[in-house]
Structures are given as C-alpha cells and as structure tokens.
Amino acid sequence: MYEKRIRARDQFLSESTDEPRARVVISKSWERSRKYRIDPLIRQAPAECYDDQEPCNRQLPRIQRVVAHIVGELQPFFDEKYAVAIADQEGRIVDLFARGRLYEQLCSVHFSPGGLWKEEHTGTNAIGTALAVGESVVINDAEHYCESWQPFSCAGTPVYDLTDHTVAGVIDMTCFAEEFPDNSLLLTNLLAKKVERELNKERQMEKLILENQFLHWTWTLPNDILVCIDSEGRMIRTNVLVEQWNRLLAACGVRRVEWSEMFEHFDKVKPNKWTELPLNMQTDTAPSMMSVNVFPILSDERPIGAVIQIPHSRSHALEQRAQIVLPNSSKLSVSHSPCPPDLPDEETAASLQAPVGESPKWIEIMNRARRVATRDVTVLLCGESGTGKEEIAQYIHSMSDRRNQPFLAYNCSVVTHDLAASELFGYAPGAFTGALRTGKVGLFESANGGTLFLDEISELPVSVQAMLLRVLQEKKVTRIGEYESRPVNVRIIAAANRDLETAIREGKFRLDLYFRLNTVTLYLPPLRERPSDIPLLVGYFLYNMHNGKTGRNGRSITISPETLHYLTAYHWPGNVRELKNTIEYASLFADGGVIGPEHLPEHIRQAGQGTSISQESAHPEKTAKSNESINQMRSDNEEKQRILSVLQSTRYNISKAARVIGVSRGTLYKRLKQYNIEV
Known part of the structure; x- marks a missing residue:
C-alpha cells in the first residue's frame, strides 16, 4: 500500500x-x-x-x-x-x-x-x-x-x-x-x-451566569437600556425590544455596533465594578463613539461577558436624534419583566405574567398553552410533582375568556371517598352524620362560569371518578342527598404526576374518564431537562423577595455565579417547587445579600456529576444503559436520604416535611411507601 x-x-x-x-x-x-x-x-x-x-x-x-x-x-x-x-x-x-x-x-x-x-x-x-x-x-x-x-x-x-x-x-x-x-x-x-x-x-453554564447577572442589573437599573453580551460579542439579552433598538440605530445612521471591541479595553476594567468605556457604532460616514458603562462578568477569574449600561440620558439623546430623521418613530420601552409575556391584548397586559422560562421545551409548552387557552376544551397536564402544573393551569385560565370568573384548585390525593364527593359536588342539609345544617355548595357550583383545576386526579377514588364522569358528560351536578340536578358551566383542567395508562391497566383509573379528560394533553418537562431556565427562575424568586412578596421585608438579594453551578448540577426531584423552597431557605442565611454555596442545603452542595470516557469508549451501548441505571439509583438514593434528613429535622411532621421538600402530602406519602420509610 x-x-x-x-x-x-x-x-x-x-x-x-x-x-x-x-x-x-x-x-x-x-x-x-x-x-x-x-x-x-x-x-x-x-x-x-x-x-x-x-x-x-x-x-x-x-x-x-x-x-x-x-x-x-x-x-x-x-x-x-x-x-x-x-x-x-x-x-x-x-x-x-x-x-x-x-x-x-x-x-x-x-x-x-x-x-x-x-x-x-x-x-x-x-x-x-x-x-x-x-x-x-x-x-x-x-x-x-x-x-x-x-x-x-x-x-x-x-x-x-x-x-x-x-x-x-x-x-x-x-x-x-x-x-x-x-x-x-x-x-x-x-x-x-x-x-x-x-x-x-x-x-451553557456561562450563559446561565450571564443571564443571572443581567436579571440582577435589570431590576437594579430599571430606567436604563441594558445589553448583555458574551465573550464573542454576541448579544445574549437586552431589556428593550430588539426591533425597536434596530429601528432606532437605523434612524441614527448606525449600521453596526461593535460589541466585541469592549473586550479590547478590559485591561482598564476592574472586577465587580462599573467602568466607563467607548462603544464603537459604525455609521455610513464615519465611526461614532458613545460612552457606556460596562460591568465585567467573570468565571474562574476570566471574562465570559459583560453587562453594558446605556444611561437614560444618552438613550434619550439617541431618540431625539432619531426623531429628526423619523418624526413618527416610537420611543424605546424598557421591559421590567424577567421573561416578557406574549399577551393577547392590552387589557390583560398589566395583570398577566407567564410562567418563567425560555428553554426550547418550555417555550413549546407555553405556545401550546396559549393556543389551548382560546379553545374551551378540557386539558390534561402531565408531569412530575413540582413542575408547575397549577401555574400553567392558572395561566391558561387567565388567557381564556373565563379569566374574569373563578379559578379553583383542588388536590384529589388528600381526601377520602366521602370527603372528595362532598367537596366536589356539595351536599344537602343533614345529608350525613356531621354534615352542616345548611348544607354545602360544591366546587363545581362555586367555579361555575370559571375553571376548576383537579390536581393529582389519578388519586381520585374510582367511585368518585364515575360521579365526575357523569358531571362532565351532562354538565349538571347533583349534591349528595339531593335528586335535583343543577346546571354548571365549568372548564376542567386536570393534572397527573403518574402514568394514567398504567393506572388504567391496574384498574385504578377509568378508561372512559381518561378519554373525557384527554382532549388536549400537555407534558411539562422536569426541571433537570431545562437547566437553562434555572437562573431565570432564581431571578424571578429573588425579584419577588426584593419586592416584599415573600415576607423578606424587601431586602435585595442576589446569587453568586458559583452557587449557580451547584444549582444546575443538582437533579431537582422536587422540580420548580423544590428550587423555590431552596432559594427561600438560602435567602434566610445570606446575611451579606449574596447567596453563596455555603447557604445551600447540604444535599445540593454534595450533588456531583461526570462520566468516564474510558468506559464509554469500551462499551458505548452497554455504558449508556448502565449509566442510566446508575443515575436512577443515585437519584433515588439521594432523594431517600433527603427525605429522611427532612423528616428528622421536622420531627416527622408530614405537613412540614412536604413543604420543605416542595411536594404535596399525598406525594410525600407515596415516596415514603416507595422507599419503605416508616413514619
């Protein structure tokens, strides 16, 4: 050869x-x-x-x-x-x-x-x-x-x-x-x-760090134009509409903004401090320089990007210059929302906030939810506990024609057969021992004209499922102890965190009810499958704390880039609910106003990751299956240890433990049974 x-x-x-x-x-x-x-x-x-x-x-x-x-x-x-x-x-x-x-x-x-x-x-x-x-x-x-x-x-x-x-x-x-x-x-x-x-x-990790820093400064500097760029000079985020920004630059004769040139001056920039630098704006005639403020973003002591601030006085000068060329050009509007919602009309724009997220999977869910909201159909939400099913249900209700009517939520896993029937359908005076003399209006009647959200519907007793099916078919409800039916106009959004098809095969869920509920099904991804949303969610939770919505007296809190590494490495069995509780927990101990790794629960700090390439090269198919099994066992063991730790810290109070973990009491009981934990 x-x-x-x-x-x-x-x-x-x-x-x-x-x-x-x-x-x-x-x-x-x-x-x-x-x-x-x-x-x-x-x-x-x-x-x-x-x-x-x-x-x-x-x-x-x-x-x-x-x-x-x-x-x-x-x-x-x-x-x-x-x-x-x-x-x-x-x-x-x-x-x-x-x-x-x-x-x-x-x-x-x-x-x-x-x-x-x-x-x-x-x-x-x-x-x-x-x-x-x-x-x-x-x-x-x-x-x-x-x-x-x-x-x-x-x-x-x-x-x-x-x-x-x-x-x-x-x-x-x-x-x-x-x-x-x-x-x-x-x-x-x-x-x-x-x-x-x-x-x-x-x-991706650098993008998470950049977005977290950008969100922090968005809330700190609400009146200025902010642009976040990566180390290659690519625009990652901005708090103004890109179309508006491009029209403004075009009206001022600017063909291109040289964001990447910012890094040529980084020897003049001090860590964790704003520095005034020139921004090169290429025009049709000659380069035009504008002074901007730059905040460097570092990871492992190397620059990975920057937040660029264009103060209101300078952006206003650009707007005035644009008005000379285009008298009818609109002013730049700064968005104060961590994830600007795409709303159907101006009437609801002030009151609605879409569930936070911008990963491809979450964007797909939100697009489908918006489309479903305009159709008065039954919706089935599937996904693990804590993935935000109730928030999606509220969003669908708020985007629908029923938004001015009641939205009621009911957890089907926390009650017995008799209590479930009386809660959902109501009862007549004296219908059973202990019943109120005046009787009781059920949730279907209370939600008339609006939306009823049935969470963990897979746990609803089979006998009550038959009663629910009848109400859905006839659009009439009969109180317990009565024979007269009352018409109701209620949209049903149901949620399940277990496989309903498996429950059907086991005889625990009715097939005809499944088909009645399954007009549209939305599968909500677990948080571990959309890690890019973690900084946005963290920023959203901290934003609410800063505004006094979670009882923190309006104290401004941010999070360090290193802590984000820990949060994105963790597998989050409790999903978004667990993340929210973790941020609440960490903020209690962040006396300096910055959440560091030391403020996180120990089980999150100990989260590890990594796979040996030598094993992959030897037996790739076998290794993939093995890794999947090992990861599942590791995940289950971590979750079991965490449940035991929380139970001990709450002295085996199920309600408190469920709140700390970020799941419902019914879900916690199922996990206790799954891991053979005796209480």
Whole structure:
C-alpha cells in the first residue's frame, strides 16, 4: 500500500497527464497544496510564539482545559507510540500529548504548540485537511504532501462549537506510520464528541451566569437600556425590544455596533465594578463613539461577558436624534419583566405574567398553552410533582375568556371517598352524620362560569371518578342527598404526576374518564431537562423577595455565579417547587445579600456529576444503559436520604416535611411507601 501511495504522489508532483491513483479527499488536498505553492521538501512547519493568555484567543484555554481533562482519562491507553494534538480553528497547535522518541520527532518538525498546520502552511495533513473539508480524515505516510511528514500517519476530527456550529478546532492522533492503528478515527471521533459536549456544557453554564447577572442589573437599573453580551460579542439579552433598538440605530445612521471591541479595553476594567468605556457604532460616514458603562462578568477569574449600561440620558439623546430623521418613530420601552409575556391584548397586559422560562421545551409548552387557552376544551397536564402544573393551569385560565370568573384548585390525593364527593359536588342539609345544617355548595357550583383545576386526579377514588364522569358528560351536578340536578358551566383542567395508562391497566383509573379528560394533553418537562431556565427562575424568586412578596421585608438579594453551578448540577426531584423552597431557605442565611454555596442545603452542595470516557469508549451501548441505571439509583438514593434528613429535622411532621421538600402530602406519602420509610 505504501508503494502505491508514494507512486501516486510522485506521479502528481511530476505533473503527469495520468490521473493520480489516490483517494479523492487526498487528490483534492494535493491540488489545494499545489495552489498554495507549498514546497514538498520543507523540513519544518512554520511556527509562531504561542501564548494561551492572549486576549484575542479567549476560546483556546477553554478547549485546552477540556481536552487536557479528557486525555487525562485516556492516559492508560497511550504509551510512547501515540500522540494527541489539539489545534485551534486556524490550524495552530495549542497542546500536544506525547512522550519519548515520538515526542522528539514531532517537535523536530514543529508539530508542537505554536506550529501552523493549516493546508495553506504545510500542505496535506490531518489537521489542515480536516479543517478544509470539515469532516474526519486519515492521512497515511506518503499521502502527506511534504516528505518530512511522511514518516507519520495521522487521523483528525473537527470539533464544532454547538452554539453557532462553527469549527472550534481539531483533535489529531499521530504516530509512526508502521504503528498506525486501524481504529484511529474511532478514537478521535470519540474525543471530539466528548470535547463538543464539554464545550457546550461550559457555554451553557456561562450563559446561565450571564443571564443571572443581567436579571440582577435589570431590576437594579430599571430606567436604563441594558445589553448583555458574551465573550464573542454576541448579544445574549437586552431589556428593550430588539426591533425597536434596530429601528432606532437605523434612524441614527448606525449600521453596526461593535460589541466585541469592549473586550479590547478590559485591561482598564476592574472586577465587580462599573467602568466607563467607548462603544464603537459604525455609521455610513464615519465611526461614532458613545460612552457606556460596562460591568465585567467573570468565571474562574476570566471574562465570559459583560453587562453594558446605556444611561437614560444618552438613550434619550439617541431618540431625539432619531426623531429628526423619523418624526413618527416610537420611543424605546424598557421591559421590567424577567421573561416578557406574549399577551393577547392590552387589557390583560398589566395583570398577566407567564410562567418563567425560555428553554426550547418550555417555550413549546407555553405556545401550546396559549393556543389551548382560546379553545374551551378540557386539558390534561402531565408531569412530575413540582413542575408547575397549577401555574400553567392558572395561566391558561387567565388567557381564556373565563379569566374574569373563578379559578379553583383542588388536590384529589388528600381526601377520602366521602370527603372528595362532598367537596366536589356539595351536599344537602343533614345529608350525613356531621354534615352542616345548611348544607354545602360544591366546587363545581362555586367555579361555575370559571375553571376548576383537579390536581393529582389519578388519586381520585374510582367511585368518585364515575360521579365526575357523569358531571362532565351532562354538565349538571347533583349534591349528595339531593335528586335535583343543577346546571354548571365549568372548564376542567386536570393534572397527573403518574402514568394514567398504567393506572388504567391496574384498574385504578377509568378508561372512559381518561378519554373525557384527554382532549388536549400537555407534558411539562422536569426541571433537570431545562437547566437553562434555572437562573431565570432564581431571578424571578429573588425579584419577588426584593419586592416584599415573600415576607423578606424587601431586602435585595442576589446569587453568586458559583452557587449557580451547584444549582444546575443538582437533579431537582422536587422540580420548580423544590428550587423555590431552596432559594427561600438560602435567602434566610445570606446575611451579606449574596447567596453563596455555603447557604445551600447540604444535599445540593454534595450533588456531583461526570462520566468516564474510558468506559464509554469500551462499551458505548452497554455504558449508556448502565449509566442510566446508575443515575436512577443515585437519584433515588439521594432523594431517600433527603427525605429522611427532612423528616428528622421536622420531627416527622408530614405537613412540614412536604413543604420543605416542595411536594404535596399525598406525594410525600407515596415516596415514603416507595422507599419503605416508616413514619
């Protein structure tokens, strides 16, 4: 094979009229190398001094840190035969993991940090060719365009930044040609996928930190324009409508705002302090500078973004300037809501607030909820306890034509058969022992014209389910002890935190009632599946505390970025309700006004995460199933330990324990039974 490859290369270099017998990816790379006028006899790759602390290379330490951690896990698989190199998007090597004679030989050709291995510099090679074609490649010995690289064979796989789908770098595995393994691409692909996941995880964590800081300053500076940018100068959040902002800039002749240039002045910025810096606004004629205030946002002592404040006086000057060009242009309106609601009309805009969240899963739920609200149909909400089913039910009611009528909620898991029937349907005077002499109006009659929310409907006794089905079918209710039916006009929204189909098979839930309720079903995702919403929810809870809505006397409280790491690492079995209780708990002990990790409950501080790549590489399918089982067992064990801890701290008071955990008493009883905990 080597002889065939060397003949094909020699044939190409001699400019023979015969078609070179090389792979298509190789022959095209040779063509590019010739176009770049690469000397096939060069002895070393060009190199430049590499400083991983350069401000312009903020992405590089991120890639290096992640890869160094992963290669550390793979260290047992490597010896002096194999080397792993990490290159950036320009083909510059930023790190090399190699030993012995191989390391010395690679360094002699500048295959080391600082070496430039894009095809424009060194011809056909795994790093440069992978960047050129955007996919994994293998380059064997004589397939290299330059003779000095031919003692080696290599495999390269691009690493993609999943936030914008651009190439962030290349993972390369290189060894002496005679020792090149057949599964080299399997290894580089595995490493690249792992790096992409870790990069994406770090990007998402940084986004959470940025959004939390942005929300804090939104409430602190309610009258100024605020813009949050990441380390690449991309706008993450703003408290004005983007369309309004773009129209205003266009009216002022501004074509582009150079947000990224803010980081060129970060040597003048002090941590945790506002600094006045110039903002470059490109116009059709000449650059225009405007002074803005910048607050740097750091993670692990490195800048990950900034909040930019345009004071009201300066934004007002822009508005006046825009009025000259567009006399009818509207003024900028600043939003004070952590998640601006999309409301159907101006009449309800002042009073409604959509449940907080902006993750794709939550946005889909909210879009469906808004659509369902305009149709007077029965809705079934499914999801784990604490995911916000009652809040969604209230939102649907508030967006519907029934919004000016009653909204009543009833938990079906906390009562017996007789009590459930009397609560829902009412009873006549003296209908049973202990009944009120005046009788009682049931929830169906009380909610007439409005909405009745039936929570944990799967726990409703089967006999009461039959009575409920009759009311839904006939739209009439008969009080216990009476024979006369009363017409009712009530919209039903039901919720279940267990699988109703399983309950049907077990004979615990009626199939006909299920079909009656299941006109529209919304599945609410658990909090662990939408971690990007955690900072928004935390900010929303702290915002309510700051405004005195939760009994904290209006004391302003914020949260540190490190604490957000703990909150997003935790799996939240109690979902949003547990998160709210945790923030309430932590705020009690945050005497300095900032919630730190030390203020969190111990079980959240101890939450851990991580998976060994060596296990994944050995048996990926088996490992996935094993990890799923292990994670479930770990989750169950953590939840059991937490329940035991809370029970001890509340002296086994079920009501208090349920409030602390963030679940209903009925749900807590089911968990006690599930984990064989005796009370």
